[in-house]
Amino acid sequence: MGSGPGGSAVADVLTAAGWSVVIFEKGRNHLLDLDDPSRLKGDYSNDEIKFTIRHFLGPDPLLEPRTFRRSGDDGDHAFVGDVNNLPSTVGGGGVHADGKLPRFRLDDFRLLDEHGPLDDEAALADWPLTYDDLEPFYADAERVVGVAGDADANPFAAWRSGPYPMPPGAPMYGATLSAAAAERLGYHPYDAPTGANSVPYDGRPACNNCGFCAFYGCPIHAKGDPVAPLQRALLTGRAQLRPETFVSKVTVTNGVATGVEYIDAEGTTHSETARLVVLAAGAMETPRLLLLSGFEHPLIGRHLMFHFQTIVMGGLRQRVHPHRGRAVTHVHDDHLVPDDRSRTAARDAGLPWFRGGMVEHCGPGAPIQEAKLYPWGEAHTRSMLESALRDRMWGFTMQGEDMPQLTNRVDLDPRVRDVRGFPVARVTYASHPFELAASDHYGARLAAILDEMGAEWTVATTSPDAAFPYGGFISPIPQSKHVMGTTRMGTDPTTSVVDPFGRLHDVPNVVVADSSVFVTSSGYGPTLTLVALALRAARALVESGS
């Protein structure tokens, strides 16, 4: 289930080993020609309306809403619609991402051991594997997807067995300014590891910096979406890709999964038998399917995590054309490592420690989005031409680590249905003081970098922000597009849903191969890590022959 980065990686490994695979994808296929998978389609484009306003990559919230509430005090739900939706399309979240593909650090897998517990609400746990266990699969994942980066540029990076497959691409002008300012303040910005080709790679061209990157499919297929593993799997002749098919149930007999029931594009229900069922539908749809199927582990859907985004922007005298380039070319990791200042701030907030996340140096590039921020009337054109909120704006987005909590969860909404009549995923989510205090602290430090850069003004906001109303971009609903943790990985079946290879403790021939298995969220985008975990899980299946 799911043709995104996790599902495609598994299909690639299994078909290479001679297995037959059927890939069910709920969304449409705009990626490749199913009759000749070597041919890529031409549906992606530099089109702000299509990609950011009209749900081209799906899901359409009218057909497949989700619901949201902060707690049971909100009733069944407080909001119905788009709840941090990832694309529902062949290629999944890999299609729309701007492809920042960092590895985790060593301590990301051992936070509890390294930093100690927080409080009763924080369900902090260590992963049942280490960075060293995962490193070979990180290297494979970087080769499979195609990642450009500089192995020596980040002093906080974990060890690696080799260089990146490609060198970094061209730095964005704004990033050259913010990186220099950050360095003057003692930080360590570096070229973002990016899944966009800086040189021709794996039969696809180099990125030409068009700028329509985050939230867009790549018109020239230079982006490291899952196209390469998906193509390889299909070209073996042992994989079938079935777009527009919704899997409604994993069928289980005597503790063994026997296949799935699914609904095709015409609304007809079918079944498919299988020796192995792999769930890679994302950390909201995977637990939803398990719950729809009647799986009963009490932790399914629990420990839902997003990233707590701290967005600090500044107004500059000069134009920095944030619409040119691959959305983010520089990041810094300093705020993932507690220092004296952060430890003091944590104590002031009543916490033993906190940390933030990877900081993306970025600016807004979309004119329609900008236009809607200005008032209508005579001054509109002058505002757009001066472009204080786009062409003269630059800043940072910190992907702050989101503390796992038992009460943050996905379950089935009791009233709202999708177009096929099934209960939709309901999110119950509230932030922990960990990410709130970290955001306050690091937000001020990011604003100081903008001051150093020469910003005439700065503004900070967060996503989520519980003080805002529902319906806008900033609201109580996170918009990180990073969703993790709803089938937690572990060795103890009473405290985790899947084992260290993604197999359900209860039904071991069901394997979860997406970010649902994450134990903690780290402060890094989840894609490379979920691909590495999926490769590791798939190789284990092949080696065991089961």
Add this chain to the structure above:
Amino acid sequence: MTEQFRYREPSAWHCTGVGHLFFSDDEYAVVDAACGRLIPGATEARVVDYVDGLLGAFAADPPRIWAGGPFSGRRGGDAGFGEFIPLSKLDELAWRTRIEGSRGIAEREFNGPVVGLQERYRDGLAALGTDFATSDPETQDTRLRANEAFTELLYEHACEGMYGAPEYGGNQNLLGWQSIEFEGDVQPRGYTDTEVSQP
């Protein structure tokens, strides 16, 4: 960027004078005038055709929801934006519901009734008044401010029509992008490394 825009007429329906896809002539005039008050230059950029094209999307086949790809032809390559992408059965259900409303049709009301954009426009335009287009600018602005919810909707669409790809109907002759010195879609040319990294 010193390269000149190459403008190719994306489609015929909005520039041949054969009529509107959704609005009556009077409604069309009101929307045209209102967009002109919201965004200076919107009338010249034919932003009204963007709105008309959205509300009347299903008057065309394929419906005018998603422009094609991968290139517009303005920066090289074949002009593919004008070939709109066909909708699936479910896509059509979603977009008909969004535009036309649920109208008591069961398959559109699985989570309850949906008020469509067409109804919101008909109600909003009625509130602005049939004499809106011929009223003085001060009166027009007063009425727009008095109908805040509808004006907010219209402004969203006006922004999309002004600064979106011209294949959707607005931004004619690229007036929207030129007014803000924005290059628009740039594939397959893209930007050189120098254009990315230098001021």
